[in-house]
Amino acid sequence: MKRWNIAISGFGNVGWHVAQLLAERRVRYANLYGVDVRVTAVCGSDRGLYDPAGIEWEYLRECRKANGGLKLARMADAAFTGPSFIADCGADVLIEAGPTDFHTGEPALSYLTAALKQGMHAIVISKGALVHDYPGLAALASQQGGALKISGATAAALPTVDLCRYNLAGCEISELNGIFTGTANFVLHLMMEHNLSIAAATEEAQRLGIAEADPRFDLDGWDTACKLTILANAVFGCRLKLSDIAVSGITTSTVEVATWRQKGLVPRLVGSLTRASHGDVTAKVGCTLYPSDHPFAHVKGATKAIQVKSDDMGDLVVIGGKSDPRATAAAALKDFEHILARMV
Numbered sequence: 001m002k003r004w005n006i007a008i009s010g011f012g013n014v015g016w017h018v019a020q021l022l023a024e025r026r027v028r029y030a031n032l033y034g035v036d037v038r039v040t041a042v043c044g045s046d047r048g049l050y051d052p053a054g055i056e057w058e059y060l061r062e063c064r065k066a067n068g069g070l071k072l073a074r075m076a077d078a079a080f081t082g083p084s085f086i087a088d089c090g091a092d093v094l095i096e097a098g099p100t101d102f103h104t105g106e107p108a109l110s111y112l113t114a115a116l117k118q119g120m121h122a123i124v125i126s127k128g129a130l131v132h133d134y135p136g137l138a139a140l141a142s143q144q145g146g147a148l149k150i151s152g153a154t155a156a157a158l159p160t161v162d163l164c165r166y167n168l169a170g171c172e173i174s175e176l177n178g179i180f181t182g183t184a185n186f187v188l189h190l191m192m193e194h195n196l197s198i199a200a201a202t203e204e205a206q207r208l209g210i211a212e213a214d215p216r217f218d219l220d221g222w223d224t225a226c227k228l229t230i231l232a233n234a235v236f237g238c239r240l241k242l243s244d245i246a247v248s249g250i251t252t253s254t255v256e257v258a259t260w261r262q263k264g265l266v267p268r269l270v271g272s273l274t275r276a277s278h279g280d281v282t283a284k285v286g287c288t289l290y291p292s293d294h295p296f297a298h299v300k301g302a303t304k305a306i307q308v309k310s311d312d313m314g315d316l317v318v319i320g321g322k323s324d325p326r327a328t329a330a331a332a333l334k335d336f337e338h339i340l341a342r343m344v
């Protein structure tokens, strides 16, 4: 049976779940695709694990972040991390699950560039490198014959890029709108339905582990803008930069709960892409008001949603998908199966 070796860069919450799901699905891959899938390398910021024969899940299971991660792993070594090690480790696929810096794209950009240059397939979960240079990475992948898959970075369990590329293949998409940031939707939901102030709603979201300690990236609209940048470039093939997007978030000055309630309007933090007939794409992020019978008005709590308008298949709305690390890992492995289906 043909071996498929997997390297995982970034072994925190999501990376660990990727390894767990790969172990759980090993028999599925063998039965369905006739391949023997093994994790041969995993790495964190300063050390990693490597075994060309495959690292047993029983060992990786103990390297969970809550237990100290790779830092406490007996066999972890400083030689087994970094972009050049991962590119040379003999893996067929890199699953990138590290931290994200959307200004520089690092450290993911270096890992992805090194792996793609080596002819590996790349499955990306962090957004930074894709925001920074999706077109460059896509061009490199295509030159080298590797796949570049990005579901994990583009709302994960909610299908976005796949909805456009697979389900609407061949259609012209004129508009895409998305509720892509669960935290922002949760805060708006609490404000509208439980009459909380922004500060109180944000505190509640933090208490429930939905919002980060610093929630500004989500509430100010930048998380949505990052996903929109990647989608614009991946779906519309344009070269949109984050700085091209008009971004406004949920702030005290933009929120008018009493007026919206009185008018029967429901606010959602939405990222929108519109393609004009001559091909130009415009992008914006901001609070959008919907009448109560619009599908987006029914997207409650930390749920995400996407609406796509196409010429020949009409409008589609998808709502839902979990937002936890296992669901994110599962979205990355959906990408992996699409690679297997194409290659074997």
Ligand SMILES: NC(=O)c1ccc[n+]([C@@H]2O[C@H](COP(=O)([O-])OP(=O)(O)OC[C@H]3O[C@@H](n4cnc5c(N)ncnc54)[C@H](OP(=O)(O)O)[C@@H]3O)[C@@H](O)[C@H]2O)c1
Pocket: 009, 010, 011, 012, 013, 014, 015, 043, 044, 045, 046, 047, 065, 069, 081, 082, 097, 098, 099, 100, 107, 125, 126, 127, 152, 153, 156, 323, 324, 325, 326, 328
């Ligand atoms: N959590 C989710 O549900 C979710 C959903 C969608 C997308 N994401 C994205 O997925 C990525 C991972 O999220 P997470 O929650 O798993 O984060 P996390 O728990 O903080 O894990 C990050 C991992 O990356 C490693 N890392 C840091 N610098 C590195 C470097 N230079 N080279 C290799 N590894 C490095 C860290 O290693 P050390 O421990 O050595 O620092 C750690 O193992 C993030 O970009 C996040 O935005 C997460």
